[in-house]
Amino acid sequence: MEQKIIILHIDLDAFYASVEERDRPELKGKPVVVGADPKDGRGRGVVSTSNYEARKYGVRSGMPISIAYRKCPKCIFIPVNMDKYVAESLECQQIFRKHADAFEIGGIDEFYLDVSKRCKNFTEAVALANSIKSELEEKRKITCSIGVAPNKLISKIAAGKHKPNGVTVVRQDYILDFLAPMDVDELLGVGPKTKFRLNEINIYKISDLRNISKPQLIEWFGKFGSVLYDEARGIDESPIVEKWETKSIGRQTTFERDTKDRKKILETLAEIISDTITQLKSEKLKYKTITIKVRYEDFYTTSKAKTILTTDDEKTAQLTARELLIPFLEDERRVRLIGFSVSKLSS
Ligand code: TTP
Ligand code: MG
Numbered sequence: 301m302e303q304k305i306i307i308l309h310i311d312l313d314a315f316y317a318s319v320e321e322r323d324r325p326e327l328k329g330k331p332v333v334v335g336a337d338p339k340d341g342r343g344r345g346v347v348s349t350s351n352y353e354a355r356k357y358g359v360r361s362g363m364p365i366s367i368a369y370r371k372c373p374k375c376i377f378i379p380v381n382m383d384k385y386v387a388e389s390l391e392c393q394q395i396f397r398k399h400a401d402a403f404e405i406g407g408i409d410e411f412y413l414d415v416s417k418r419c420k421n422f423t424e425a426v427a428l429a430n431s432i433k434s435e436l437e438e439k440r441k442i443t444c445s446i447g448v449a450p451n452k453l454i455s456k457i458a459a460g461k462h463k464p465n466g467v468t469v470v471r472q473d474y475i476l477d478f479l480a481p482m483d484v485d486e487l488l489g490v491g492p493k494t495k496f497r498l499n500e501i502n503i504y505k506i507s508d509l510r511n512i513s514k515p516q517l518i519e520w521f522g523k524f525g526s527v528l529y530d531e532a533r534g535i536d537e538s539p540i541v542e543k544w545e546t547k548s549i550g551r552q553t554t555f556e557r558d559t560k561d562r563k564k565i566l567e568t569l570a571e572i573i574s575d576t577i578t579q580l581k582s583e584k585l586k587y588k589t590i591t592i593k594v595r596y597e598d599f600y601t602t603s604k605a606k607t608i609l610t611t612d613d614e615k616t617a618q619l620t621a622r623e624l625l626i627p628f629l630e631d632e633r634r635v636r637l638i639g640f641s642v643s644k645l646s647s
């Protein structure tokens with residue numbers, strides 16, 4: 301008998317903003333933006349997320365905070381409290397994990413649950429999805445959206461289709477029709493560059509993409525071409541990978557404009573290190589390896605790592621990362637992005 305696979309993808313709704321709204325009842329019904337300080341429109345930095353009320357004004361994740369302020373001066377702007385969201389994510393995981401045969405963390409607010417063994421069919425899986433939603437709302441007072449599908453790719457796309465607070469089911473025989481009308485960048489791994497190249501040759505929709513042969517896609521995009529060919533047909537055989545311990549923790553920032561401003565780059569590095577170490581400590585972990593990443597204006601990306609004695613000290617991280625980064629700033633090119641992470645973690 302063919303083994304039927306059923307995956308749930310859970311994505312928390314407007315995650316950081318929902319946590320803030322829950323904890324501060326005076327925010328209820330108001331447009332809320334979580335991110336950098338807008339300083340009456342002169343602030344730097346970006347929007348981390350906004351609630352659905354603020355999205356009505358066009359405020360979006362990743363947008364410069366100054367633009368968010370211009371679009372919605374009456375929005376309530378709240379600073380990022382990473383500690384709180386990490387702790388909340390762990391609480392939510394406790395709820396979700398026990399409903400899965402296998403469980404994978406996809407990000408701070410997204411999770412894959414393989415429920416193939418415990419659910420006989422899709423009807424049972426949808427009932428499970430609804431009961432998980434109720435349990436989350438009751439215990440954590442926040443909402444999520446869930447995709448129910450035969451593989452990870454389709455479950456993730458489905459979870460985004462009826463947000464907030466929705467359940468979207470895509471059975472095997474509906475996959476092709478489900479994907480056909482979507483823009484190509486709804487597929488995983490299709491960013492602005494790939495989208496642009498596809499649009500140039502009149503490929504806009506996933507149905508258009510199906511007209512291109514696999515060898516042709518491989519010629520254009522290398523190995524990813526083959527993935528793209530499968531994704532366009534909803535094929536994804538990647539398994540749910542249990543990750544009990546975090547392999548690495550880190551942050552990266554893309555500058556609003558590519559820059560050679562040393563002071564600004566080092567200040568940004570210091571900020572992301574501080575956020576990372578705060579998260580590390582709140583998860584009661586220590587690190588052994590520090591890695592920095594630099595992407596230049598031409599998208600050339602490079603990284604350098606150093607392994608030291610196990611610690612959770614921030615000052616050590618700051619000094620080591622600075623020492624690793626400085627030689628990269630001698631380069632002619634402007635810097636587009638910097639990243640920092642710690643790995644070889646232990647508790
Ligand atoms: P998302 O799941 O992409 O967004 P969301 O949960 O805020 O909203 P929804 O899922 O309902 O569309 O990201 C999860 C969290 O990650 C988000 O609350 C804040 C953070 N985040 C950033 O800090 N920067 C970003 O650019 C994005 C996309 C998310
Ligand atoms: Mg989310």
